[in-house]
Amino acid sequence: MHVMQRDFQVTMQLLQLVLLHSAWEMGSGQLHYSVPEESQHGTFVGRIAQDLGLEVDELVPRMFRMVSKEHKDYLEVNVQNGILFVNSRIDREELCAQSHICIINLEVILDKPLRVFHVEVEIRDVNDNAPIFSENEEILSVAESTLSGAHFPLEGASDADVGVNAQLKYRLSSTEYFAVEEKINDRHSKSLVLVLKKSLDREKIPVHHLVLTATDGGQPELTGTVHLEVTVMDANDNAPVFNQSVYKVKFLENVADGILVIHLNATDLDEGMNKELYYYFSKHVSPNVKNIFSIDTHTGEIRVKGKVDYEDINLYDIEIEVKDKGIPPLSGHCNVIVDVMDMNDNIPELSVTSLSVPVPEDSPPETVVALISVSDKDSGSNGQVSCSLWPPGLPFKLVSTFKNYYSLALNETLDREMITEYQLVVTVQDQGVPSLSATVRLVIPIGDVNDNAPAFAQPSYTVFLKENNPPGAHIFTVSATDPDMAENALISYWIDENLWPLSSYISVHSESGKLYALQPLDYEELKLLEFQVSAKDAGIPSLSSSVIVQVFVVDENDNAPTVSGPENAPVLLVVPLVAGQMVGKIRALDADSGYNAWLRYELHEATSGPWQVGLYSGEISTTHVLNEMEGDGSSQNLLVLVKDHGKPIRSATATLSVSLVVTTQASHTDGHHSRVGGSPKPFAENTNVYLIVAICSVSSLFLLAIIVYMALRCQCQPKEGVVHGPGTATLVCASEVGSWSYSNRHSHILAGATGEAGAKNDLMVFSPNIPAFVENGKVKNGKEMALNASGQVSLWKGFSFFHLALLCY
Incomplete structure (x- = not known):
């Protein structure tokens, strides 16, 4: 019957664990594994890559890594096969103490793109700890006048395991005077007592030697023993008695030293020395409790003498013993239950577990930039936290992902040319009164992509160059700017070399943009060089733009009549x-x-x-x-x-x-x-x-x-300026001209865009001063040369009346 009852209990407990495991997996929505404690290195836990829907060959390229905030080396993943295995010995009792459920939380992180998975590994208890008594021997004194049925408290054994492995049963060595029983008090906790079954006779047996054995419910069973020495004392037949067996006290944590916890009072019906009482902490009270509380042996006052921290221990069960001075002395017992109430005395904790910077400026919205975890050691509303981002209006947002985990994600598109980096403050705040908060400052630089083509300051340039220039002379410098950075802003220049014979006249330095005349130019042969200079950055893919350059050759007096x-x-x-x-x-x-x-x-x-x-x-x-x-x-x-x-x-x-x-x-x-x-x-x-x-x-x-000349003069209007050098070129009217001159020769214009050359017989309007020109690469000041709407020197074509007059001679 006893065996069947035990099997039924084991079955029920296993069923509860299965149901708890299923509920845990449904609640978490993530992977859940379990492994027994004390497993050897290399013990298989689970095929984590397969269970996450990942291919094994993508683990290394995507920088697969596993993060555990508190337990860094217990578990490991083989990136070659995607198997989660035990890396080092796991002692469940060291890891989770007496918690019924022991969980190791893992974060599995993959980059490119960034993804995070939450994995829970439950550490199952094995019966690796035998019951232990705090002492090998316990001495009791019992008056011979004690009536049958009297109870004497005993310290039970402790088992570091949990569940069935920690369920203890006690048995006492064979004796007709004593028995051991487990009592359930009003706190629903068990206490172990020694019960007197038969009146004692000191003259017959002055000392009883007993062996108390504790057995756990694991497989195989483990046991622990303690020797009991019961001394039978004479006379003093009234023991001290407390007015109640259990005292309950509540107070806030972090109270000052010396604060009174409770004033105990016991009574003894005897007289004289047998009525004088002394109060003590029971020898079963742990040293940790004695470091926090003190008791006055004469008055029974219990006071605080150490730090009371709710997060360390929130409930103290203190056993108090009172003895009289009779011979032999008699004692009484009670328990003081100290319930510590929580205060909001812990600042929330905030940590960034992953930060992917710099963030490329072409990253789409919802791109995860960082993973943030928050926690608070307080309980209740004092431990409930919320996360916020400052300053508002930035292109980032916080998204709650799992329990106290957040992801910092993009909320809108970025532009590095407008803002190169962002400084964010992430704040976590609890709901306690007063509220406590913590912050972390994040600097998020923005990575450049090649999204800007080089740009020239103006759509075209006009340059005036005196003829007969020296070969290789620097005549002008074109310059383009690119708001990108690094190689995306590294600009090179070129002229289309296919436009022959332009390449034999002009060249451009690929890095500086300086234009050079490769050979002397002759105004009588060539008046205008018009070509296109292109600028290209070094980005991938590269972007380019172009500008029109017009080089007007300025005449010098190099021909005699x-x-x-x-x-x-x-x-x-x-x-x-x-x-x-x-x-x-x-x-x-x-x-x-x-x-x-x-x-x-x-x-x-x-x-x-x-x-x-x-x-x-x-x-x-x-x-x-x-x-x-x-x-x-x-x-x-x-x-x-x-x-x-x-x-x-x-x-x-x-x-x-x-x-x-x-x-x-x-x-x-x-x-x-x-x-x-x-x-x-x-x-x-x-x-x-x-x-x-x-x-x-x-x-x-x-x-x-x-x-005709006066009519043309009246019709002549200034035209739009063309940029050349430091100023603009404007139309010069006939009234500004000092004289007329006819030049009967060939005029050539070499244009990079068309490659055409033509001959003209022109009557030209000229100014008494030389227009702005370039000499040795420097723009010199002068009167502005007359230009037409296309940027060329204004000419009146045809055969003038003055020409006819000259031919009449």
Whole structure:
């Protein structure tokens, strides 16, 4: 019958454990394993990778790791096969003391992406601890006058195991006088007593030697023993008695030393010495209790003398013994139950178990940045905590994941170029009165991704460069900026090398953006280089942008005037000649442009005679009337200097040979024609008519040209500026021009975008000052060159009236 009852109890206990295990797994929603304590190293616990739905070959790349806040080395995972095994000896009693359920909480963390799993490993108890009595021998004194049925408290054995393994049964060695019993008091706790079954006779047996054996309920059973020595005493037949067997006291933890806990009072019906009482802590009281409480042996006052901490022990069961001074002395017993009430005296604890920084700026919302665990040693509302984030408005949020675990996750997208790092304060606060809190400061840097292309300060650049520059001259520097960092902001520059022959004129330094002219540029051959410079960062993938660069070649006075037509051709003139009559015309051209091509004509100082030359027309005419007396048939050589307006001035000379013939010689001609200044012989008869017609034509055309010029001047409006160097280029109107000049030559524009080149016959408006230009890589100040809407030098195309007037000569 006894065996069947024990089997039934074991079955019920196993059923309770199974139900508790199932409820635990349903409540936690995570993995739950169990392993017996004292398991050897390498003992299999579970296939954790398989149970979590993970592939074994992804454990190492995803940085699989297992974190245990309090129990770091008991369990380990083999990342080669995903098996959870015992790493070191586990003593359940050392780990969880007398707790019925012993759990090791594990956090399984994987990165890329970050995931966390919670695993509970229950440590099952094995019967590895035998019952132990605090002493090997216990001595009792019992008066022979004690009646049958009297109880004498005994100290029971303790078993460090739990459950069935800690359920103890006691048996006493064979005797007819005593028996051992377990009593259940009003606190529903068991106490062990020695019961007197038969009256004692000191003269027959003065001392009884007994053996008390405790047996646990484990398999196999383990036992512990204590020797009892019961001395039979004579006389003093009234023992002290407390007014109640159990006293209950409540007070808050952290009370000051010396505070009165309770004042005990016992009575004795005897007289004299047998009535004088002394109060003691029972020898069964642990030293820890004696370090916290003290008792006055004469008054029975119990006071606090040490630190009372609810988190250490919240309930004290103190056994008090009172003895009289009789011979032999008699004693009484009572229990004082001290219930310690909790105060909010523990600050919540906050720890960051995982922090993944820096956070890439392209991380999507809900990305987990950190894992945070919180705890509070207090109980009730004093131990209930909440977690918050400060300051508000940041792109982060706290998400409760499991019990007292939180994850710090992104709440919105990030931009490193706006904010490079965030400083957060995570606060945990309990609900006690007054409330206590703890904080931790997190610095979260933002990682850069290549999301910004290099940017130039302006969409295009205009550069003015004097011709005949030295090879390899630095003419300009383009610069782009990238708000990214590191290699994402490392910029390189290049020009499309496929645009030949552009690559033979211009190059760019890949790191500095400096533009170099690879060969001297000739304004007479090339006026404009237009190309595109691209900037690319070193990010993956790389981003790029481009800018248009226009290099205008500025003319220098590097060409001397050239006289067209044969020199020293003789000119025959028939005298008399009227004053101001044109006798010839010097035609010269200059390959330069602007002031450098504006020519003027002068007679050499050595030239004498009645001659003059038009300052800008090159027309040679008489200064006064020539009569027959001056026409002696001799010839004169007129030396004409042709100069430009450049700096330095360049010049050329032309010689005109003039022969004068008097009228009488002309009268003897035979009617045949001969060459006189390129005209038929009867030149004198038609000279006046030709001169009048020429003068009228020139005057009319010149007047018409002035009218057209004034109309164009009135229509000329300033246009939008084009950036060049430190300033902007604006349209220069005709009123600002010092003079006109015609350049009959080829004009070339080399554009990197189209590769086209064209020839033009242009009438150009120019300013007396040189426009801004680049020399040796430096932008120099000057008047702004006239530009059209596309950023090129403004030109009037076509054949002007002034050009027609010049051709009439």
